[in-house]
Amino acid sequence: MAAIVRTGVSVVVAVMMIQVATVLCGFPAKLTLERAFPTNHGVELAQLRGRDRIRHGRILQSSGGVIDFPVAGTYDPFLVGLYYTKVQLGNPPKDFFVQIDTGSDVLWVSCNSCSGCPETSGLQIQLNFFDPGSSSTASLVSCSDQICAVGVQSSDSACLGQSNQCAYVFQYGDGSGTSGYYVMDMIHLDIVVDSAMTTNSSASVMFGCSTSQTGDLTKSDRAIDGIFGFGQQDLSVISQLSSRGLAPKVFSHCLKGDDSGGGILVLGEIVEPNVVYTPLVPSQPHYNLNLQSISVNGRVLPINPAVFATSNSQGTIIDSGTTLAYLAEEAYDTFVAAITNTVSQSTQSIVLRGNQCYMTSSSISDIFPLVSLNFAGGASLVLRPQDYLIQQSSVSGTTVWCVGFQKIPGQGITILGDLVLKDKIFIYDLANQRIGWANYDCSTSVNVSTATKTGKSEFVNAGQLSDSGSVQNQPNRVILLSILVLFVKLSIFSGFLHL
Incomplete structure (x- = not known):
């Protein structure tokens, strides 16, 4: 659902979405994914092709650990076929369920007074609407802001009319689309540093506030709150964080292919000798x-x-x-x-x-x-x-x-x-402009390495060690990961607090 029509390579790239994981000063961030597979396999390929066409467009306050997100899978992915997870945005924080899309760049969520935005979801999740006026830390992004100008170059942002407000208009391959404006606000994260301790952290990111949705985005059967672009352009979250030294410029995933579904997504490089x-x-x-x-x-x-x-x-x-x-x-x-x-x-x-x-x-x-x-x-x-x-x-x-x-x-x-x-580690090494892979049992833990500012490599043993269950049924559940973290506490510069 996420390949935006652009000049240049004009391709409908179907992208299902998973979630953000961030990291402090080069330490890996981890996200556990769930995906359930149907017990029957009667879904026609035509239906899958149709769905694919639709989808073919601060600094952290704690010093290290793995960032974990509560996630939920979907049943019958041959019809729904998406990974989604919960992000918390604003102050006070509010929950939003988003897909991760490696074919687009921008994180956007439905906002208040949105035309065409679904209010219920067949995924059995509670949909929400972001209200910038209700967040004490939200600020609008103007056309004069440098980050808006950067987005114009990649067609991820635009300045329309006389409002001086940084905006966007995304059109997808099936004719559906979304439009809105950009805000700067906090994304809230849980950093797990051992099996019994979780610390709260936050980072300032720019994301889209959708005021209009059309086409299949308006349908409620597999509705979510928004899309999390995980591409490599400047407005993606990974680019925003890595440009300020808050995250490594590499991420990895390992998606389970068996009936139980699931997987791992980390900000960092999964260490595996066969890659x-x-x-x-x-x-x-x-x-x-x-x-x-x-x-x-x-x-x-x-x-x-x-x-x-x-x-x-x-x-x-x-x-x-x-x-x-x-x-x-x-x-x-x-x-x-x-x-x-x-x-x-x-x-x-x-x-x-x-x-x-x-x-x-x-x-x-x-x-x-x-x-x-x-x-x-x-x-x-x-x-x-x-x-x-x-x-x-x-x-x-x-x-x-x-x-x-x-x-x-x-x-x-x-x-x-x-x-x-599926059933493979994939590493998106943006710093070195390469992609790696290796066959792997994605139900097991992985080792993650990131290069820190000291030049050393830090290792975290991260993996899917417990079932996350349904986010809706267990909204307050924190999924604890049993991990060993070896880290060097790095200096934090106050100049990183803002863009």
Whole structure:
């Protein structure tokens, strides 16, 4: 739901949203994610593609620890398909449930007097509206503020009319959109420093106050309070915090792919010896990578590498918000044919509503091939069958599996969504302009390292050590993480208190 239509790379990037985690002076921040998967798999791929199209646009007062957010998952993600978590904004703080979107930059929430904003949600969460006049620490952002001018360059902000108020207008691929103005206010955080102590912290960030929503944003079935942009442009929260030395310029996630869902999101670099890295394509608004070839069972497919080259109309994007995965049209048929030929003796091949599917009573791990996406720098992303197939139905011991990769007619865009990203660590190293990954059991803890101002690396053992449950059912529950924190207390400069 989060890829904003821009000039340059004009692509509908579906992005589901998770939440913010911040950090003091380079210490890692941690967010635990939940996602529940349905017990049946009867959702049609057309529905998933439709949802993807809709979504394809201070300083901390404590010195170290892991920032934890209470989170809730959603049922039936093949229909809803989002990670969301609670952020607290303003003074006194107020709760807002937001998605995290790596395909856009801005954090925005619904504001009072909002036209078209839903008031109820099928996700069983209490929706709220932000009122700048009710927060003692809120201030409006004017067109003369430097941060507004920076946002104009990336099309994330605009100055309209004679109001001198920094504003925004975001339009999404399905015609839905939101508009509003920017405010500066506090985001409140819980820093867990051991299994029995939590300290309160806050940081000043600029975020959007939505006064109008249209299209699917107005629907209540999967409504949330807003969108948390986690992109790399200057108005993203990670950019705001890292530019002031409050957070490292790297974040990582590990999304569970089993039926229990869940995952980990940290501000910092997850330390894992098997991580491989590939460089980001420079000067792109999204997380573009140089995909060079695709292999099936170790054999490179006969696809012209130019099909994957980044330009205004094509390229490969890592997008944690897309449910499925999308392959450039010129590569799609060759890819599907290679899968089909490999399993032709073990499955019954069928086409359902335009999708290549297979009927089998065997385990897909036993009969379907490994697929390798080969990137610049020698980094390969190896996909198991469950990383490129979607189970559609099962009758009398026979299961129908369909290729989860889709194609966008007339476009050379490749989008790697949750289908591909799950059960792996992904590291977005913005400081070094690279992305890394490794296969991982995302139900276990991870080690996180960040470079501090002293030049040393700090390590935190962070992980999903308890079930968060429903935020709505347990609104006051604080999820304690059992962690070991080794840290150096750093000097804090009062000049960081404001932008």
